[in-house]
Amino acid sequence: MRCDEIRERLVDLLYDERGTPAASPELRAHVDSCPDCRKELEELRSVQGALRTWEEEPPLRPIRIPAAEHSARVPWFSPLRVLGFAAKAAVVVLAFLALSNAEFTRNRDGFTFKTHAFSRNLPGSEYATRAETLKVVKQALRESEAYMREENAQQLNAALDLVDRQMGQEMSYLRSHYNLDRAKN
Amino acid sequence: MTERVPAVFRFLKGDEGAFTQVVEEWQTKVYNLAWRFLGNREDAQDVAQETFLAVFRSIKGLRDPRSFSTWLYRITLNQCRAKWRQRTPELSLDDPVPGKGGDDQFEPQFADERTDVAAELELKDLVCKALINTSVEHRTAIILKEYIGLSLEEVAEVMGCPLSTAKSRLYHGLRGVQKNLRRLGARH
Numbered sequence: 001m002r003c004d005e006i007r008e009r010l011v012d013l014l015y016d017e018r019g020t021p022a023a024s025p026e027l028r029a030h031v032d033s034c035p036d037c038r039k040e041l042e043e044l045r046s047v048q049g050a051l052r053t054w055e056e057e058p059p060l061r062p063i064r065i066p067a068a069e070h071s072a073r074v075p076w077f078s079p080l081r082v083l084g085f086a087a088k089a090a091v092v093v094l095a096f097l098a099l100s101n102a103e104f105t106r107n108r109d110g111f112t113f114k115t116h117a118f119s120r121n122l123p124g125s126e127y128a129t130r131a132e133t134l135k136v137v138k139q140a141l142r143e144s145e146a147y148m149r150e151e152n153a154q155q156l157n158a159a160l161d162l163v164d165r166q167m168g169q170e171m172s173y174l175r176s177h178y179n180l181d182r183a184k185n
Numbered sequence: 186m187t188e189r190v191p192a193v194f195r196f197l198k199g200d201e202g203a204f205t206q207v208v209e210e211w212q213t214k215v216y217n218l219a220w221r222f223l224g225n226r227e228d229a230q231d232v233a234q235e236t237f238l239a240v241f242r243s244i245k246g247l248r249d250p251r252s253f254s255t256w257l258y259r260i261t262l263n264q265c266r267a268k269w270r271q272r273t274p275e276l277s278l279d280d281p282v283p284g285k286g287g288d289d290q291f292e293p294q295f296a297d298e299r300t301d302v303a304a305e306l307e308l309k310d311l312v313c314k315a316l317i318n319t320s321v322e323h324r325t326a327i328i329l330k331e332y333i334g335l336s337l338e339e340v341a342e343v344m345g346c347p348l349s350t351a352k353s354r355l356y357h358g359l360r361g362v363q364k365n366l367r368r369l370g371a372r373h
Contacts, residue, residue, distance in 0.1 A: 011352045015330075015337060044356075047363045050371070051316070051331050053309045059216040060230045063208050063237050 193253045215261050221328045222265040224317040232264045258343045315365035323358030
């Protein structure tokens with residue numbers, strides 16, 4: 001066994017712990033018989049002794065966990081968590097009511113609540129869906145366009161009739177003057 | 186005989202107040218690990234504070250509460266390495282010994298005590314400088330073994346290396362401290 005091969009294994013002899021592979025008999029025999037290795041083991045023990053003069057101390061100040069950090073860990077069934085869920089649920093419900101044109105009315109029978117979110121499925125509803133509204137508007141546009149076309153045609157025909165009548169009058173005027181002139185001549 | 190349930194187990198089962206006890210139980214170990222790694226009390230205090238914040242934030246992800254100490258030392262060492270990278274070197278072997286006139290100065294009342302106590306304080310400061318001037322891996326192995334008191338296998342586990350590597354780091358770390366102490370002129 002050579003000295004340079006066993007130097008790192010001196011740690012086994014230095015600590016000689018339970019639960020770790022014990023220093024081999026060969027290693028012990030070598031260190032016992034080798035002055036250099038024995039000296040090195042003694043020096044390592046001396047360093048150990050020096051290291052132990054640096055004793056443990058308490059922290060300068062107690063370790064503190066900030067309150068914000070601590071409060072971030074809220075148990076699942078705590079009142080704070082329930083309150084949070086309730087607030088979120090309230091926001092969702094209010095948003096739904098606003099978007100669905102909800103109506104609260106008071107009459108002789110008491111309060112009534114009506115929403116138009118599902119008006120497509122309610123035949124008696126006064127409210128039209130977007131598609132229904134578009135349909136009505138398109139129909140109106142189509143009808144107005146046809147009406148205008150018909151109106152224009154009638155006006156055009158009337159104008160043509162007027163032109164015809166004027167031309168007929170002018171022709172009869174010319175014809176009468178032509179006949180008079182020919183009779184004179 | 187009923188065995189007291191460790192604070193870590195109680196905290197993981199939902200006992201919020203147990204975390205204070207976890208801190209009380211472990212703060213001295215964490216602080217001293219950091220102090221020996223960094224050689225500066227204020228830095229060690231910062232690291233200890235950051236370590237427990239990190240523990241608080243991530244302890245729910247700890248799979249096996251029995252490995253809490255290994256996990257805690259790993260977090261502490263990560264914080265130490267981060268702090269070590271940020272700081273400028275203060276304890277060079279060529280600097281004066283910090284105990285002489287520094288915050289560790291201690292004046293014994295009796296003349297007879299003066300020599301021994303001063304010598305011990307001086308050796309402690311020299312040890313501090315000698316240890317700080319070893320490599321991070323060697324220093325870590327020495328601190329975990331000599332100061333935290335872990336077994337060689339636990340040292341290997343915390344450092345995430347084979348047992349043979351941990352032993353090698355420990356051997357070379359001790360030799361490094363010895364060499365540094367000689368350079369500093371320490372008699373031990």
